[in-house]
Amino acid sequence: MTQETRPSVLKAVNLGVTYGQSEAVAQLDFDIKRGEFVAILGPSGCGKSSMLNVISGLRAPSKGRVLVEDEELFTAQSKPPRLGYVFQSHRLLPWRTVRQNLEIALAASQVPRGTWEARIDEILSILHISQFKDAWPMRLSGGQRQRVSIARALLIDPSYILMDEPLSTLDEVTARSLRQELTGICQRTNATVVFVTHSIREAVYLADRILILTKGPARIFEDYKVPLERPRDYDDARIAEVEADIIRRVQAPWGLAMREESSVA
Amino acid sequence: MPDLPLSNPIGFVRKRDWIAVVPARVLSGAIALISILLIWHIMSIAFRPWVPTIDATLMAMGRALQNHSFWDDFFLTLGRVLASFAAASIVGAVLGLIIGLNEKAEAFFQPLLALALAVPDPVYIIFSILAVGTGEMAGFLALTIAVAPFVTNIVRSNVHARDKSLDEMAQIYHLPRSVRLRSVLIPQLMPALLTAMRFSFALSWKLVVVVEAIGQPDGIGASIFNSFRLLRMREVAAVAIIFIIAMQLLERGVLGRVEKKLLRWRD
Numbered sequence: 001m002t003q004e005t006r007p008s009v010l011k012a013v014n015l016g017v018t019y020g021q022s023e024a025v026a027q028l029d030f031d032i033k034r035g036e037f038v039a040i041l042g043p044s045g046c047g048k049s050s051m052l053n054v055i056s057g058l059r060a061p062s063k064g065r066v067l068v069e070d071e072e073l074f075t076a077q078s079k080p081p082r083l084g085y086v087f088q089s090h091r092l093l094p095w096r097t098v099r100q101n102l103e104i105a106l107a108a109s110q111v112p113r114g115t116w117e118a119r120i121d122e123i124l125s126i127l128h129i130s131q132f133k134d135a136w137p138m139r140l141s142g143g144q145r146q147r148v149s150i151a152r153a154l155l156i157d158p159s160y161i162l163m164d165e166p167l168s169t170l171d172e173v174t175a176r177s178l179r180q181e182l183t184g185i186c187q188r189t190n191a192t193v194v195f196v197t198h199s200i201r202e203a204v205y206l207a208d209r210i211l212i213l214t215k216g217p218a219r220i221f222e223d224y225k226v227p228l229e230r231p232r233d234y235d236d237a238r239i240a241e242v243e244a245d246i247i248r249r250v251q252a253p254w255g256l257a258m259r260e261e262s263s264v265a
Numbered sequence: 266m267p268d269l270p271l272s273n274p275i276g277f278v279r280k281r282d283w284i285a286v287v288p289a290r291v292l293s294g295a296i297a298l299i300s301i302l303l304i305w306h307i308m309s310i311a312f313r314p315w316v317p318t319i320d321a322t323l324m325a326m327g328r329a330l331q332n333h334s335f336w337d338d339f340f341l342t343l344g345r346v347l348a349s350f351a352a353a354s355i356v357g358a359v360l361g362l363i364i365g366l367n368e369k370a371e372a373f374f375q376p377l378l379a380l381a382l383a384v385p386d387p388v389y390i391i392f393s394i395l396a397v398g399t400g401e402m403a404g405f406l407a408l409t410i411a412v413a414p415f416v417t418n419i420v421r422s423n424v425h426a427r428d429k430s431l432d433e434m435a436q437i438y439h440l441p442r443s444v445r446l447r448s449v450l451i452p453q454l455m456p457a458l459l460t461a462m463r464f465s466f467a468l469s470w471k472l473v474v475v476v477e478a479i480g481q482p483d484g485i486g487a488s489i490f491n492s493f494r495l496l497r498m499r500e501v502a503a504v505a506i507i508f509i510i511a512m513q514l515l516e517r518g519v520l521g522r523v524e525k526k527l528l529r530w531r532d
Contacts, residue, residue, distance in 0.1 A: 056437055057437075058433070058436065058437065080439055082439075083437065085434070085437045085438070087430070087434065089430070091430055091431060091433075091434040093431065093448065093449065093452070094530055094531075095452040095453075095455070095530045096448065096452075096530075104438075104440065104444065104448055105438050107444070108438050108439045108440045108441065108444065109438070109439070136530045138530060138531065152438075156438075
């Protein structure tokens, strides 16, 4: 099935968010298909958080519509979306063990109790953290906690997963390893992912498509299809070329002076 | 046999080494205890006969411990302490949660809470005795009203200071309200709740003794007051010391264990 014929999972139509007189998101239109990995790239303060609040169902938009699997959000009849969320910090409950943190998400998602054990074992095994099943989160490293957070998001069979700069607080070695695993896991589970990042190289390495936003109030400046086959190598020269191409494209709309860095944070 | 250093060929522990192996907490505690006993001894000489000597007090403690009426008073007072502690902790914690989570409730209760915290404890005791007489109810009422606002204040301020990002996580993962309360909010407040309980317990047993001294015919407070009226100061000191030690053991033993169990995830 080609990407275009896959069913739509998350669709934004003429989406806008304003806070009083201040406009955070001007207009967003996008359509994310099942199994797609879409990165959202934008300069600091461009309205990414406002957009995430809306597409996670936390806040109704000021204008426009959000459709999850063709059902409109924020209507009287609509159910909240079943989504996984990987936050910048792990947001695990420190007083519950890894297993208990996962169980609470399963219980809330009304997954049959009989399947919990097998699901938890499988996801922990995929993320290489089976040995920490009964550990307290405070005993884990930052990378291990973020793995648990990813496990929690994947475990509930979400319609889509939002990842809000999930690797930005990790050291580079851990972030590299997790990035590499993330691509494999998402392909294996056919997860639909919306990945917010400040790092252009990270977006190029992970995503099928990159939605490049303008400076705030946010609009989509370019819907960029990453012209690279998988699997990809983070240090591949072709990734650096695509990264340089994107940097050239965003100079004017982001109001940047020419520079060489890959990160625009 | 291990080789011994030439500077210490026969293995004596030098004086400084000996001090170094005693844990600092034990050493500090021992110094504090010796200081208290020294001050007590000096005061018993300076203020004789109003401050009893250490040995006379120890003998009075021995007699009290063998006396049935002391134990009757002790358990009566203990029951009153536990009842008022439980009532004040529950009322205070529930009110603290409501005020912390609800802006309208906070607007309504905040002035009352400020007033309740400002009123001296004896005022509650006197008004309770005037309102319901000198029976068991007066003490229970006075103590609950006196202690609960402190618990409420501790819980309320910690509800405000909670990690709101966990609330957001709970909302995104659609955790039901009861689960949010049970698994997200209450455990987060547990350190504060335990602090509030310790405070509530410490305040409760001190006030129970005062209430008994003012308005009850029995209990440890009444026993201390009767000994004071008869100027038997060694009995006053003996009963007070036994009760203080018992309350400290209860606080550190029971509440300490509960704290360790509930907060084991922090170790």
